[in-house]
Amino acid sequence: MFVVEGKKSVFEFINSKFVLHKLFSKNTSEFKMINVNQVSHSELEKISYLTNPDDHLAIFKIPNIKSINKNKLIVGLESINDPGNLGTIIRTCEWFGIKDIVCSSDSVDCYNPKVVQSAMGSLSRINITYLDLKNFLKSEPLNKFGTFINGQSVFENKIRTDKGIVVFGNEANGISNKLRSLIDIELTIPRFNNKSYPESLNLSNSLGIILSEFSRKSNEKKN
Amino acid sequence: MFVVEGKKSVFEFINSKFVLHKLFSKNTSEFKMINVNQVSHSELEKISYLTNPDDHLAIFKIPNIKSINKNKLIVGLESINDPGNLGTIIRTCEWFGIKDIVCSSDSVDCYNPKVVQSAMGSLSRINITYLDLKNFLKSEPLNKFGTFINGQSVFENKIRTDKGIVVFGNEANGISNKLRSLIDIELTIPRFNNKSYPESLNLSNSLGIILSEFSRKSNEKKN
Numbered sequence: 001m002f003v004v005e006g007k008k009s010v011f012e013f014i015n016s017k018f019v020l021h022k023l024f025s026k027n028t029s030e031f032k033m034i035n036v037n038q039v040s041h042s043e044l045e046k047i048s049y050l051t052n053p054d055d056h057l058a059i060f061k062i063p064n065i066k067s068i069n070k071n072k073l074i075v076g077l078e079s080i081n082d083p084g085n086l087g088t089i090i091r092t093c094e095w096f097g098i099k100d101i102v103c104s105s106d107s108v109d110c111y112n113p114k115v116v117q118s119a120m121g122s123l124s125r126i127n128i129t130y131l132d133l134k135n136f137l138k139s140e141p142l143n144k145f146g147t148f149i150n151g152q153s154v155f156e157n158k159i160r161t162d163k164g165i166v167v168f169g170n171e172a173n174g175i176s177n178k179l180r181s182l183i184d185i186e187l188t189i190p191r192f193n194n195k196s197y198p199e200s201l202n203l204s205n206s207l208g209i210i211l212s213e214f215s216r217k218s219n220e221k222k223n
Numbered sequence: 224m225f226v227v228e229g230k231k232s233v234f235e236f237i238n239s240k241f242v243l244h245k246l247f248s249k250n251t252s253e254f255k256m257i258n259v260n261q262v263s264h265s266e267l268e269k270i271s272y273l274t275n276p277d278d279h280l281a282i283f284k285i286p287n288i289k290s291i292n293k294n295k296l297i298v299g300l301e302s303i304n305d306p307g308n309l310g311t312i313i314r315t316c317e318w319f320g321i322k323d324i325v326c327s328s329d330s331v332d333c334y335n336p337k338v339v340q341s342a343m344g345s346l347s348r349i350n351i352t353y354l355d356l357k358n359f360l361k362s363e364p365l366n367k368f369g370t371f372i373n374g375q376s377v378f379e380n381k382i383r384t385d386k387g388i389v390v391f392g393n394e395a396n397g398i399s400n401k402l403r404s405l406i407d408i409e410l411t412i413p414r415f416n417n418k419s420y421p422e423s424l425n426l427s428n429s430l431g432i433i434l435s436e437f438s439r440k441s442n443e444k445k446n
Contacts, residue, residue: 012420088425088428091421091424091425092424092425092428094416094418094420094421095412095414095415095416095421095424096414096415096416097414097415097416097417120421120422121420121421122420122421125420155439155442189318189435190438191318191319191320192318192319192320192438192442193317193318193319193320194320195317197235197317197344197345197348198314198317198318198343198344198345199343201314201315201318201431202311202314202315202427202431204425204427204428205311205315205427205428205430205431206431207428208424208425208428208429208431208432209431209432209435212412212432212435212436213435213439215413215415216378216436219378219415
């Protein structure tokens with residue numbers, strides 16, 4: 001099970017394929033045709049993960065593993081640590097039409113309350129699979145992209161961008177050497193400042209820029 | 224004055240135009256030719272803003288206000304609240320060659336320890352000015368861009384992108400109506416998912432994508 005807080009997110013999960021287990025609310029009248037448990041503000045303060053609890057808190061069932069859609073671009077995440085980062089990444093992935101995220105098994109849990117909070121409902125519409133990322137990359141015949149400091153510019157690249165796996169590494173260390181050898185195309189977001197710093201971009205910012213550029217390219221090819 | 228922690232950031236500030244006031248270190252030998260105060264780990268724990276203090280902590284002087292370079296793209300920030308966000312934004316701005324950030328006077332202080340920490344040295348190389356953003360936009364004859372949900376696609380846009388002011392609004396509310404009327408060109412990062420959600424992208428992710436696209440365009444024009 002996992003917890004969702006906030007009216008908007010709770011509604012988005014109720015309207016998804018996720019199965020509601022229990023719903024607690026200060027204003028039960030806001031949820032018609034659903035069995036809601038009336039709770040007080042002080043009760044919400046006790047069960048909420050938030051410093052300032054919202055009026056609504058729901059418990060949903062963690063779904064069974066679904067199959068991965070390999071006809072669309074897949075995002076691969078290696079050893080992501082920060083729950084806020086993962087939440088933002090899930091939201092940005094949905095914006096750019098990603099259906100599947102695959103995470104190395106040591107990545108932060110996507111049902112962690114901070115991830116749920118910062119993903120803002122997008123978690124209800126994206127399929128996230130935890131697996132042995134190395135084996136997955138090895139066994140998949142898809143194009144594998146990764147972001148590195150010295151790859152080819154993502155802007156100059158003329159490769160097919162609507163299919164394949166784009167891998168992003170851990171916040172501090174990037175993609176590990178054991179995965180690097182499995183990457184077909186090493187990409188870089190060029191620095192446009194003629195300097196050698198900053199050393200790197202923030203992980204979720206890099207992901208946003210790469211996905212935006214992939215979307216732009218594959219959209220231009222369609223038109 | 225303000226505090227910088229961590230060897231790498233301290234070095235970057237020492238090598239910048241910032242004036243060092245005091246330096247405290249567990250390993251004074253790492254700083255040659257600088258007057259360093261030897262401190263113990265427990266002393267560092269007392270003066271550090273971090274839960275796990277680094278071995279080096281420096282105090283620098285807040286510099287005098289410098290003039291704004293109007294021949295380059297300027298980033299404008301309205302009512303930014305989150306110090307981690309501002310730090311990431313400063314780093315991403317440096318990546319894309321931004322020299323000047325102008326912040327509305329109610330934005331979070333760029334010398335806040337959390338901003339310094341997440342900006343990772345980039346703060347030492349970017350000029351940040353706090354001002355009345357409305358008056359600044361009113362008085363500047365430059366092109367003013369802003370990001371909105373229903374603007375023109377930043378990808379289709381054929382406007383000049385190497386000069387002007389790109390404005391980003393508060394994390395929760397976006398650009399206020401009082402500033403919106405001063406914006407010449409309303410831009411949007413298109414959703415590539417054929418849906419009407421997520422409602423928005425994270426602020427620093429949007430900024431990264433917009434600056435990356437401006438850089439790509441102005442670079443293509445040059446070549």
